[in-house]
Amino acid sequence: MAEEKTIKLEIFRYNPETDDEPYFDTFDVPFKEDWVVLDAINWIKDHVDGTISHRWSCRMGVCGSCGMMVNGDPKLTCAAFLKDYMPGPIRVEPLANFPVERDLIIDFDPFMEKLTKVKPYIIRKNDDVNDPTGGEYLQSPADLALFKQYSMCINCMLCYAACPVLGHEPSFMGPAAIALGHRYNLDSRDEGTYERLDIMTEHDAVWGCTFVGECSVVCPKHVDPAGAIQGAKLSAALHSMKLDIVNEMFVFPKGAGK
Amino acid sequence: MSDFIQHDVVIIGGGGAGLRAAISLAESGLSIALVSKVYPMRSHTVAAEGGAAAVIKPNDSLEDHIYDTISGADWLADQDAVEYFVNEAPKEMTRLEHWGCPWSREPQGKVAVRPFGGMKIERTWFAADKTGFHMLHSLFQNTLRYPQLKRYDEHFATKLLVDNGRCCGCVAVELKTGKVKTIAGKAVIMATGGAGKIFPFTTNGAIKTGDGMSLAYRAGVPLKDMEFVQYHPTGLPGTGILITEASRGEGGILVNNEGYRYLQDYDLGKPQPVDSPAHPVKRTMELGPRDRLSQAFYWEREKGRTIKLPAWNNIDVVMLDLRHLGEAKIDKKIPFVRELSKNYVGIDPVTDMIPVRPVIHYMMGGIDTDINAATTLPGLYAAGECACVSINGANRLGSNSLTELLVFGGKAGDNAAEFAKSAKDLNVAALTQQGNEEEARVKALMNDDGTESIADIRTAMQSSMEDGAGIYRTESSMKATAEVIAEQKERYKKVQVKDHSGAYNTQLQYAFELGCMLDVAEALVHSANARTESRGAHQRLEYKERDDDKFLAHSMAHFNADGGAPKIDYKDVVITKWPPGARTYGKDSGLKRK
The missing domain is CATH 3.50.50.60 (FAD/NAD(P)-binding domain)
Incomplete structure (x- = not known):
């Protein structure tokens, strides 16, 4: 019988209760054609070292849990195939630009605060969002198309790991949160644009972006957060200059109604 | 403490x-x-x-949604x-x-609906x-x-x-x-x-x-x-990743190792040609309910009419064919199916059939x-x-x-x-x-x-x-x-x-x-x-x-707190207006009420 093919994984380890410094553990993992990096980590956890900690769930690229650095690049490990890294080794680390909690797990709470801040929900002047009696708000396919792409974000944080601004300015609102704020601003059902623009023009928000564009390069869902940030900058600039009339005429779909 | x-x-x-x-x-x-x-x-x-069902269109009725649900449940649902x-x-x-x-929309801005398995009419709201x-x-x-x-x-x-x-x-x-x-x-x-x-x-x-x-x-x-326990009839081999029923709602078909639409052998009606305006017919063939489609797979495998995939330990599959839908429709209505198929089985459904098999889905x-x-x-x-x-x-x-x-x-x-x-x-x-x-x-x-x-x-x-x-x-x-x-x-x-x-x-x-x-x-x-x-x-x-x-x-x-097997007893099903009947698909799928 031919010897089973294997691949080497170097896994970042850090337990805040026992380790002063992080280190790497190396494991030989069976190579399988259809295995992804996440499968290899799960194999190690089940069969070699049960104390490795990582997040994962859907393993179909939609829950957003399993983002890690794979050979230095931010990846969803459920979509990073071992065969693309042969003959190895593969170095797996927690996402860059976040504090590490343990092993491959980063602190996600700062993002939750940023997300909450941009008010990512429909705001209506008459506050009728809980009242279904009038039937659906109409929205044309063209109006839907204006924001649909920006609604595809799975909050996987690959864009935060790729963003050079976040590397030295952790308070920067960041690509995903800005893209979601912009997504609601572009939604024809929403009337909260100016509330949101007040927040998005604060220090550490849209103006922090230096337009490197790496966020859009690494996005596994093709959200194009860099594009959203540029759109948000335009509307924010007009808002700051008290030129909301231009926003209403050209930027947002419901015009003056928003 | x-x-x-x-x-x-x-x-x-x-x-x-x-x-x-x-x-x-x-x-x-x-x-x-x-x-x-x-x-x-x-x-x-x-x-x-795939989507979420609710009656909203003038050609639909609450009564039909109720009947589809109760008959789909093989009369074990509580009717109240x-x-x-x-x-x-x-x-x-x-x-x-x-x-x-x-939600995906119609041209005039109303919410759009699509057909789904076991439903008499299209009533599934969807976001692609x-x-x-x-x-x-x-x-x-x-x-x-x-x-x-x-x-x-x-x-x-x-x-x-x-x-x-x-x-x-x-x-x-x-x-x-x-x-x-x-x-x-x-x-x-x-x-x-x-x-x-x-x-x-x-x-x-x-x-x-x-x-x-x-x-x-x-x-x-x-x-x-x-x-x-529900088996979904169309999961990808290996990972078990779901290929949505919407792929069949939009017109996808299931075939066995002979390219034959085998569901016609399992009391699910007769197939329409894929280019017929009548295709797909609701509550029929590929739009039958999930239990019946998964059971049909079992019998196809028993008959040796499934396909064995060497790349996945000779696992048995049938084929989901979406090619006739064309690239534009696939990208508009079921883009995730294309993304998942390409990423996880290396198949582009625009040009090739997707291998699928029943997979545990829902309790x-x-x-x-x-x-x-x-x-x-x-x-x-x-x-x-x-x-x-x-x-x-x-x-x-x-x-x-x-x-x-x-x-x-x-x-x-x-x-x-x-x-x-x-x-x-x-x-x-x-x-x-x-x-x-x-x-x-x-x-x-x-x-x-x-x-x-x-x-x-x-x-x-x-x-x-x-x-x-x-x-x-x-x-x-x-x-x-x-x-x-x-x-x-x-x-x-x-x-x-x-x-x-x-x-x-x-x-x-x-x-x-x-x-x-x-x-x-x-x-x-x-x-x-x-x-x-x-x-x-x-x-x-x-x-x-x-x-x-x-x-x-x-x-x-x-x-059983003592550690033994659980005690099993029974509680009556609530039957109000729809007495238990034969569960028919593919023909005579209509409403029967007391």
């Missing part, structure tokens, strides 16, 4: 049902704890693809609950639209083929407007607090620190989802380990209709609730896949589960709020003591003398569930599985948890989850063996017929 925290209502589970309940409760002005073992947007609602569900569905879906869900993802994120983002909602993200609930016959909260481990918290409330809503991970091959994510079902079961609430059974989402334990409510109302009976129709999250999540929120407002004050001393006892149990699990591996027990459980409680079941297969599960429960008493850390001790979490899965697996296999008939998703080779005289009834599995 565990931390003691008190709120008015405690919700366990941050998926679709839990978030919908949270919105109801937030509107009532109460203080709410939302306890979830993952950040809410990671919940498995995220993976639902189905009526309530169907009547509420349009309002709930409209609310979700108001909360920002990007990421409906669950958009619903979950819309719900979650909408909860961010309510500061009175306190989230306990990444807190794993290990026990329900029960005092004086009433549910008063839970004990949970904060994963970030390992701290044990007693989170008390005057009412509790369980919304933890399904338990597909008790099987080896499932569309379900890693987190679907039946935690809430187990917690309620151990607190004395029966698990209802656990034998009914029809769950925590016994009534039409008010209330359980038999005062103060405890349940909604979503962890609950069994029952509107799904012996087989759930595709696109009813997402709607169910909203309708019964909202109902659970409203009723828990009412209960909490009139409930007596909690006995803080008694609950604190329970919290401390649970903390000691949690610490004791992190032992040095455990010898049994979590992964080994889990693998033994999963493979025996597939062997004994799969698409077709026999008495001998189920008895063998029951024995294996009992053995694994014994081994579990000596489970090894080498990791003694507080911070993100996922080994400890896996150990808890395994304990929950073993409870669910046990309830399932014993409920299945006790039902000596075939109905919906529960098919037995030696009892091939439905037996309404004996089994037009919900099975109820009661936890």
